[in-house]
Amino acid sequence: MSVSLDHVRELDRQDPLAGFKQRFALPEGVLYLDGNSLGAQPKRAREAVSATMDQWRDELIKGWNQGWFDAPERLGNKLAPLLGAREGEVIVTDNITLNIFKLLGYITGQRRDGRRVVLSEGGNFPTDGYIAQGYCRFGDYEHRFLPEGADLAEHLDGVAVVVLSEVNYRTGRRRDMAAITRLVHAHGAEVIWDLAHSAGALPVDLNGCDARYAVGCTYKYLNGGPGAPAFLYVHRDHQDGGWQPLSGWHGHAAPFAFDADYAPAGDITRFRTGTHSALIYSALEASLDEWADVDMAALREKSLAMTELFRDCLADVLERFGIEDITPPAHERGSQVALIDEAHGFAIVQALIARGVIGDYREPGLLRFGFTPLYLSFEDVWQAARHFREVLESGEYREPRFNVRSAVT
Amino acid sequence: MSVSLDHVRELDRQDPLAGFKQRFALPEGVLYLDGNSLGAQPKRAREAVSATMDQWRDELIKGWNQGWFDAPERLGNKLAPLLGAREGEVIVTDNITLNIFKLLGYITGQRRDGRRVVLSEGGNFPTDGYIAQGYCRFGDYEHRFLPEGADLAEHLDGVAVVVLSEVNYRTGRRRDMAAITRLVHAHGAEVIWDLAHSAGALPVDLNGCDARYAVGCTYKYLNGGPGAPAFLYVHRDHQDGGWQPLSGWHGHAAPFAFDADYAPAGDITRFRTGTHSALIYSALEASLDEWADVDMAALREKSLAMTELFRDCLADVLERFGIEDITPPAHERGSQVALIDEAHGFAIVQALIARGVIGDYREPGLLRFGFTPLYLSFEDVWQAARHFREVLESGEYREPRFNVRSAVT
Numbered sequence: 068m069s070v071s072l073d074h075v076r077e078l079d080r081q082d083p084l085a086g087f088k089q090r091f092a093l094p095e096g097v098l099y100l101d102g103n104s105l106g107a108q109p110k111r112a113r114e115a116v117s118a119t120m121d122q123w124r125d126e127l128i129k130g131w132n133q134g135w136f137d138a139p140e141r142l143g144n145k146l147a148p149l150l151g152a153r154e155g156e157v158i159v160t161d162n163i164t165l166n167i168f169k170l171l172g173y174i175t176g177q178r179r180d181g182r183r184v185v186l187s188e189g190g191n192f193p194t195d196g197y198i199a200q201g202y203c204r205f206g207d208y209e210h211r212f213l214p215e216g217a218d219l220a221e222h223l224d225g226v227a228v229v230v231l232s233e234v235n236y237r238t239g240r241r242r243d244m245a246a247i248t249r250l251v252h253a254h255g256a257e258v259i260w261d262l263a264h265s266a267g268a269l270p271v272d273l274n275g276c277d278a279r280y281a282v283g284c285t286y287k288y289l290n291g292g293p294g295a296p297a298f299l300y301v302h303r304d305h306q307d308g309g310w311q312p313l314s315g316w317h318g319h320a321a322p323f324a325f326d327a328d329y330a331p332a333g334d335i336t337r338f339r340t341g342t343h344s345a346l347i348y349s350a351l352e353a354s355l356d357e358w359a360d361v362d363m364a365a366l367r368e369k370s371l372a373m374t375e376l377f378r379d380c381l382a383d384v385l386e387r388f389g390i391e392d393i394t395p396p397a398h399e400r401g402s403q404v405a406l407i408d409e410a411h412g413f414a415i416v417q418a419l420i421a422r423g424v425i426g427d428y429r430e431p432g433l434l435r436f437g438f439t440p441l442y443l444s445f446e447d448v449w450q451a452a453r454h455f456r457e458v459l460e461s462g463e464y465r466e467p468r469f470n471v472r473s474a475v476t
Numbered sequence: 477m478s479v480s481l482d483h484v485r486e487l488d489r490q491d492p493l494a495g496f497k498q499r500f501a502l503p504e505g506v507l508y509l510d511g512n513s514l515g516a517q518p519k520r521a522r523e524a525v526s527a528t529m530d531q532w533r534d535e536l537i538k539g540w541n542q543g544w545f546d547a548p549e550r551l552g553n554k555l556a557p558l559l560g561a562r563e564g565e566v567i568v569t570d571n572i573t574l575n576i577f578k579l580l581g582y583i584t585g586q587r588r589d590g591r592r593v594v595l596s597e598g599g600n601f602p603t604d605g606y607i608a609q610g611y612c613r614f615g616d617y618e619h620r621f622l623p624e625g626a627d628l629a630e631h632l633d634g635v636a637v638v639v640l641s642e643v644n645y646r647t648g649r650r651r652d653m654a655a656i657t658r659l660v661h662a663h664g665a666e667v668i669w670d671l672a673h674s675a676g677a678l679p680v681d682l683n684g685c686d687a688r689y690a691v692g693c694t695y696k697y698l699n700g701g702p703g704a705p706a707f708l709y710v711h712r713d714h715q716d717g718g719w720q721p722l723s724g725w726h727g728h729a730a731p732f733a734f735d736a737d738y739a740p741a742g743d744i745t746r747f748r749t750g751t752h753s754a755l756i757y758s759a760l761e762a763s764l765d766e767w768a769d770v771d772m773a774a775l776r777e778k779s780l781a782m783t784e785l786f787r788d789c790l791a792d793v794l795e796r797f798g799i800e801d802i803t804p805p806a807h808e809r810g811s812q813v814a815l816i817d818e819a820h821g822f823a824i825v826q827a828l829i830a831r832g833v834i835g836d837y838r839e840p841g842l843l844r845f846g847f848t849p850l851y852l853s854f855e856d857v858w859q860a861a862r863h864f865r866e867v868l869e870s871g872e873y874r875e876p877r878f879n880v881r882s883a884v885t
Contacts, residue, residue: 092533101537108533116529116755123702124501124517127834128510135702164724164750165574172614189736194725194750197738201723205581206614212736286751293532293544294753314610315573316603325838327598327621329606341573341603342695344703344756346525425536429734 068380068456070449075376078445083365087441090357091290098451100426103236103264103403103437106290106354115353119346135345139296139317140336142348145355146289146298149363150262150281151272157300158335159285159351160343164198165313166282166299167230167259169338171202172312173301174228174257174280182227182256183208190215192236195261199230219247223254233271234264234401237433241269241399245276252277263287266298268402269370270363279305288402288439289358291351299338306334315340361441369440370402373448377404377436380452388459390434406434417469418458424451477789477865479858484785487854492774496850499766500699507860509835512645512673512812512846515699515763524762528755544754548705548726549745551757554764555698555707558772559671559690560681566709567744568694568760569752573607574722575691575708576639576668578747580611581721582710583637583666583689591636591665592617599624601645604670608639628656632663642680643673643810646842650678650808654685661686672696675707677811678779679772688714697811697848698767700760708747715743724749770850778849779811782857786813786845789861797868799843815843826878827867833860 079085092108093099099107122130134141143157150157160166171185187199189212196212203210213222213229223229229251234241244260251258260281265271267288273281281300285291310331316322317339320330331337378392385392391407394400408415409432416428426436438448458464488494501517502508508516531539543550552566559566569575580594596608598621605621612619622631622638632638638660643650653669660667669690674680676697682690690709694700719740725731726748729739740746787801794801800816803809817824818841825837835845847857867873 094534094536097536099536105532105537105540107536108529113529113533116525119702120517120522120525123514124522125503127503127506127508127516128514128836130702131514161570161574162724162750162752165570165722168722176614192725193728193734193736193738196736197723197725197728198749200738201719201721204719204723205585205721207616284751292753292755293528293539294751294755296753297750310610310613312610312614313574313577314606314613315571316601316606319602319606325602327602327605329602329609340607341571341706342693342703343571344701344705344753346701346703346759347753347755350755427537 068452069383070376070380072446072449075445075449078372082369082445083362084369084440085444087357087361088444091442093442096423098424098447098454100424100436100438100451102439103268103287103435104427105293106287106439107442108292109290109354109357111353111357112292112350115349116346119349130345138345138348138352139339139343142352142355143298143335145352145359149271149358150266150300151274152300153274153303155335156303157298158338159296159298159348160339161297163261163263163282163284163297164194165340166297166338167195167198168202169299169311169313170259170280170282171199171228172206173308173310175206175208176310177308178227180255182225184211184226185209186211186213186222186226186229188213188215188231190235190237191232192263195230195232220250223251223256226254226256228257228259230259230261232261232264234268236264237429237435238393238395238405239264239401239403240395241401244278248276248278264401267358269367273300274302278302285351290354292347295347295351296343301335301338311338313340317341317343366440370438371397371400373438373440373443373445374400374402374404376445376448377438377452380449381455384456384459402438404436404438407432408434411464413472414464414469415458418464418466419454421469422454422458424454477861478792479785479789481855481858484854484858487781491778491854492771493778493849494853496766496770497853500851502851505832507833507856507863509833509845509847509860511848512677512696512844513836514695514702515697515848516851517701518699518763518766520762520766521701521759524758525755528758539754547754547757547761548748548752551761551764552707552744554761554768558680558767559675559709560679560683561709562683562712564744565712566707567747568705568707568757569748570706572670572672572691572693572706573603574749575706575747576604576607577611578708578720578722579668579689579691580608580637581615582717582719584615584617585719586717587636589664591634593620593635594618595620595622595631595635595638597622597624597640599644599646600641600670601672604639604641629659632660632665635663635665637666637668639668639670641670641672643677645673646838646844647802647804647814648673648810648812649804650810653687657685657687673810676767678776682709683711687711694760699763701756704756704760705752710744710747720747722749726750726752775849779847780806780809782847782849782852782854783809783811783813785854785857786847786861789858790864793865793868811847813845813847816841817843820873822881823873823878824867827873827875828863830878831863831867833863
């Protein structure tokens with residue numbers, strides 16, 4: 068390959084984040100490039116979950132007064148620095164789908180200008196569009212898709228809210244959050260940013276971009292565990308907007324007063340709904356405690372260096388096998404590499420998985436590899452590229468066993 | 477006391493459910509009468525959570541194809557027999573608040589008769605009313621409260637949906653689900669049953685009552701763990717009703733096709749929203765596997781015997797101290813005892829907790845004790861009653877330390 072093993076080992080010796088890898092429990096023989104789907108397990112998560120199981124056993128109902136009840140706010144405050152947000156601006160609760168619904172209701176419920184259009188983007192992860200459609204159907208709003216690649220400015224007439232991902236889940240292309248937020252506000256609309264592929268993948272600066280509303284998940288780059296709760300951000304100046312539609316008792320101004328009528332909490336707490344799972348919060352909290360030690364600028368630098376390394380190692384062989392590298396340039400890149408091979412992409416990913424190199428495949432033809440600077444070394448990236456090259460050059464991806472698609476996914 | 481220790485020990489020897497107690501991890505020195513708030517921990521839950529942590533660590537993203545993804549349906553099917561429901565009628569997902577919202581949207585979205593009223597009951601656990609208010613506010617429906625103790629038949633004019641609890645969380649009073657379901661249907665309305673204090677507390681017969689819609693939680697009598705996911709039931713004949721408003725990708729007819737437009741799954745799966753937490757599902761599944769061995773008729777018999785025993789042991793002293801026993805008669809009773817003492821109720825419960833007898837207190841004046849036949853023995857009940865008697869007769873509840881109310885709850 069164009070890069071030597073000695074060179075990548077030297078990169079690892081110089082890596083200021085190298086020490087984090089030992090904080091993760093990683094299976095032997097696996098090169099995991101799918102941390103953009105489900106992050107690896109921090110060792111502290113294991114201990115934390117075990118402690119919460121002890122707490123449930125020993126403290127029983129008292130556990131709710133010993134850190135469980137206020138976990139959504141406490142974890143939100145731990146997450147805020149990674150998002151460029153302040154204390155009291157982030158809450159960890161429910162999932163992205165539900166959090167988008169809450170924000171759509173919260174935002175449209177405040178508008179008095181008659182705008183009835185909710186815009187979501189084509190080519191985005193579909194749940195963002197699905198829930199926008201659900202909201203519009205039941206709230207009598209009009210849902211429109213922004214066509215992929217279209218100029219947003221030409222689609223904002225009459226729009227109340229637009230839902231956009233900062234980093235696209237397929238291509239890894241990163242939008243200019245500051246510029247687009249300005250544009251949307253200038254058109255009298257609001258934007259909900261989906262940070263599913265940003266949070267923990269790169270430095271996010273919600274306050275600096277004047278972003279008012281955002282959601283994201285914690286089980287990808289943030290390593291919170293399978294189905295760990297999502298987060299929701301509302302800028303401090305926009306937290307007095309009344310109800311959100313999923314008005315459950317945990318979002319009430321006085322949840323233990325058991326008043327008959329709902330009254331939203333005066334702060335970010337209003338975005339809570341009902342009872343949340345203490346167990347999964349403890350795994351996520353353990354992970355966020357690791358994140359407190361991470362230098363986000365160093366993370367970004369390593370992320371870009373890893374994606375470049377992977378591409379450099381493979382450039383010649385990708386060209387030779389007609390595989391298109393659609394990874395965006397560095398300043399527009401998330402933390403992933405995206406390749407297109409409609410004929411063989413599925414089989415190539417399966418052949419890689421058989422060698423312990425875990426990436427993922429999405430129709431049509433997309434090979435997607437996520438790079439997580441906390442638990443991947445440069446040598447890991449180099450070895451993954453070596454396997455990729457061998458899979459292609461040996462032709463093993465043509466074996467029939469790598470072309471069997473599962474019934475479900 | 478009016479009942480001897482020898483007698484209750486004999487009851488324990490004859491108890492067909494006595495063997496279940498050893499399947500729970502219970503703290504030493506605690507008599508836990510708050511399983512109606514948070515159930516105790518099944519020993520298998522510990523092992524199951526540990527196994528899921530192993531799975532996250534070792535299988536990473538593949539875990540979603542190894543039982544995580546279909547857990548909502550699989551656990552729903554395990555729960556169904558406890559509710560008098562059939563396979564495919566129950567799904568385990570989200571929380572009660574969200575599940576009520578989905579059903580309100582699903583039901584009202586199908587109506588073409590112009591009825592715009594959603595009725596919820598005064599005196600019920602407040603989140604049911606809160607979310608009904610949220611739904612009405614955003615969907616332009618009218619929310620009304622059924623006054624506590626009012627005749628439902630007189631309040632059904634123009635009503636589209638009514639949300640009712642089978643067992644009241646304060647008094648433990650059980651409604652006649654079959655008769656009320658008939659009444660509501662005869663008035664052209666639908667009823668959503670909240671089974672939070674029924675599921676696992678007593679035999680529930682949703683199909684037998686011709687109930688079409690229900691929700692409930694799994695962290696009380698079902699012992700699923702703190703914040704374990706809720707369930708949602710829709711009768712088989714009413715599952716083709718179109719959208720529910722919280723239309724996320726897990727409820728899509730083909731979630732991995734990544735279609736742009738939402739199309740609801742054709743079955744109970746449509747009530748899923750977004751990604752759920754595998755970890756907490758594993759704790760609940762371990763508990764449901766224990767429930768598979770439970771004879772629900774024996775459970776009911778023991779529950780009533782325990783509540784009667786507690787009341788019998790205390791009848792004279794309650795009268796002497798002016799504490800009112802509002803526990804309903806057996807045929808209208810859930811699995812709890814409810815007492816009223818507005819002057820000293822809070823302090824009595826605190827004094828009991830100091831002795832390791834965990835009940836709970838709710839303003840105004842309600843002392844609430846839950847009886848869970850799987851992990852309480854008759855001797856436990858007798859000993860709890862003995863402590864109660866001693867707390868009263870010694871006057872220790874008058875100590876100042878038992879009158880300090882916490883800031884939060």
